[in-house]
Amino acid sequence: MQNLLTEFGFNFTSPSPLLIDNNSAVTVAKNPEHHGRMKHLDLRYHWLRDTVEAGHISPIHVPTTEQAADIFTKPLNRHKIDVCLGLLGLQK
Numbered sequence: 001m002q003n004l005l006t007e008f009g010f011n012f013t014s015p016s017p018l019l020i021d022n023n024s025a026v027t028v029a030k031n032p033e034h035h036g037r038m039k040h041l042d043l044r045y046h047w048l049r050d051t052v053e054a055g056h057i058s059p060i061h062v063p064t065t066e067q068a069a070d071i072f073t074k075p076l077n078r079h080k081i082d083v084c085l086g087l088l089g090l091q092k
Contacts, residue, residue, distance in 0.1 A: 002056060015058035021067045029059045 002012055020026050029048045051057050068087035070076060076084065085091055 015055050018057045018059045019062040020059050021062055021064045026059045026061045
């Protein structure tokens with residue numbers, strides 16, 4: 001997304017936040033020393049760590065109850081849909 005927006009003339013002075021509801025994923029992305037424990041993952045899947053180190057994104061832990069992206073990735077009950085709509089600023 002940053003590459004596309006850069007082509008449109010936008011400049012980025014800080015990393016884009018990446019909201020993740022998995023503490024382990026945030027820890028692995030921020031700490032390269034966990035690599036030894038993650039040998040079962042192919043190196044090509046470590047793009048997240050490389051992107052964090054390059055300063056393009058900054059992973060931030062968000063509790064599952066506050067994860068707005070759930071509306072796009074899972075079937076939800078009506079209450080959770082309303083919560084996600086509120087988080088996205090689409091409340092009716």
